[in-house]
Amino acid sequence: MGKTENIDDIxxxxxxxxxxxxxxxxxxxxxxxxxxxxxxxxxxxYWRDVDRLKRFHKIQSIDxxxxxxxLTYWICKIKPLQTKDTYSIESNAIREANELLAxxxxxxxxxxxxxxxxxxxxxxSEFLESFLYxxxxxxxxxxLLSLIYYFVDKFS
Amino acid sequence: xxxxxxxxxxFKKLIEVRDRESTKEFLDWRLKNNSNETDVDAWKEGIKKFxxxxxxxxxxxxxxxxxxxxxx
Numbered sequence: 366m367g368k369t370e371n372i373d374d375i376x377x378x379x380x381x382x383x384x385x386x387x388x389x390x391x392x393x394x395x396x397x398x399x400x401x402x403x404x405x406x407x408x409x410x411y412w413r414d415v416d417r418l419k420r421f422h423k424i425q426s427i428d429x430x431x432x433x434x435x436l437t438y439w440i441c442k443i444k445p446l447q448t449k450d451t452y453s454i455e456s457n458a459i460r461e462a463n464e465l466l467a468x469x470x471x472x473x474x475x476x477x478x479x480x481x482x483x484x485x486x487x488x489x490s491e492f493l494e495s496f497l498y499x500x501x502x503x504x505x506x507x508x509l510l511s512l513i514y515y516f517v518d519k520f521s
Numbered sequence: 522x523x524x525x526x527x528x529x530x531x532f533k534k535l536i537e538v539r540d541r542e543s544t545k546e547f548l549d550w551r552l553k554n555n556s557n558e559t560d561v562d563a564w565k566e567g568i569k570k571f572x573x574x575x576x577x578x579x580x581x582x583x584x585x586x587x588x589x590x591x592x593x
Contacts, residue, residue: 372551373536374561380532381565384524385572389579399531401538409543412551419554432559457583465583472575473568480563480570488575493582501586 375408375436382470383446390458396448397462403445410439414507429478430518433471434511440467441500464500475518487521 383399386392414435418424446462448454458465476485496513499505522530540548572579 372548373532374559374564376535376539377528377532377561378559378564378568380528380535381568383531384528385568388524389572389576394527401535402542404535405539405542408539409547412547416550416554457586461583461586465579468579469568469572472571474559474564476567476570477559477563478567480567485567485570485574488578490578490582490585493575493578494585497582498586 375411376404378470378473379404379407379445379466382466382473385469386458386462386465390456392454392456392458396451396454396456397459398447398449400445400447403443407436407439407443407445410443411435414439429475430515431507431511433474433514434509435507436474437467437471437500437510437514438505438507440470441505461497461501464497467500468497471514472517475514479518486518488517492517 379399383397387394387397415427418427418431440463444463446466448459448462451459472486472488479485
């Protein structure tokens, strides 16, 4: 690792999110595979968004909702989680794996900011179903997702 | 292999691929402009907390996507 250690945070979060997802649905790394190049591409694209905010909009440090929104957008767009043979697996998580990974990593990042206040994000079932559906089937962008996460955070 | 070892093994592979595929210019830029550096342990803890608190809801949510017909 060495000198890049301080820019490895999102990769580590993706790894934790991936294993949390597998554990939650009782799946293995053979059921859902993480594509190493795509996972890195997610982060590179996310950082290009951050670059634009810094250079063009002169924002020094973006907040947790923007981080959550941009990461969600790129995870859902690039889809780093892949499945090979789904014949013997009975789990809806297979189909929604990337959207779930995005949600877990994003809300985890918001929780990370809230933990210092002893709080955490709580979701409602109606919202969760609609949000996962929207992530998968509707056009969204990082800024709109940031706004959604802001309201989820404020009203949870 | 325990979970921590699995995570570390996957993480090292990701770093190898990143260092192989990314340009030096991009990595240097990130190192120089890393004002959003996050407490990664807190982030991991935030993920685990979210899954622990909302796990059952997430499983139900995935099962019911598109079924309630209220939102399309």
